[in-house]
Amino acid sequence: QVILVQSGGGLVKPGGSLRLSCGASDFSFSDYYINWFRQAPGKGLEWVSYISADGKSRLYADSVKGRFTISKDNAENSVYLQMDSLRADDAAVYYCAHIGYWGQGTQVTVSS
């Protein structure tokens, strides 16, 4: 079942920025690490970024390193993905997830 709730996303021009949010009411982000994945049309699931439960450890795929920033606010019970310098090949549906717990997905479109 989907219990993570995502927001953000949309249409942006190349070079622009977007911020994705991932929250939940019955899921404590302070207890779990979170990954962001993305899926381009007709493609498989690509890992994008990881943040540890305590927020101290962060990892990024090479394709987004230096452009994307993951963060979490345990007080707000939310995780964020700040996406800067967006490119056409960043266009995809983005999901936040922890193993069996997934967000509903949010579309990111990069086009002039």
Add this chain to the structure above:
Amino acid sequence: DIEMTQSPDALAVSLGERATINCKSSQNLLYASNNKNYLGWYQQKAGQPPKLLISWASTRESGVPERFSGSGSGTDFTLTISSLQAEDVAVYYCQQYYSHPDTFGQGTKLEIK
């Protein structure tokens, strides 16, 4: 990163027949201290997020039909659908969560023959 490789990429099976999907990891997924394999199987239908079917390589999630089963240990794993139903048409993925980042196989597209 741990690399996950599934086979086949696509599979067509007749209704009521068995479907088998394989997954191989580049590293051992069995954690010795708890004897658990950190491997999950997901089903994804069009326009939906992946749904976890099997965790710990062989534990069926709540509500998942008994026709779905997982097996294997270490680096080699299998998802079996014992009697294919029309609603099982989907893409299936294996995922390791033994070490970060959690990585997926490339997916297996399952269709009706």
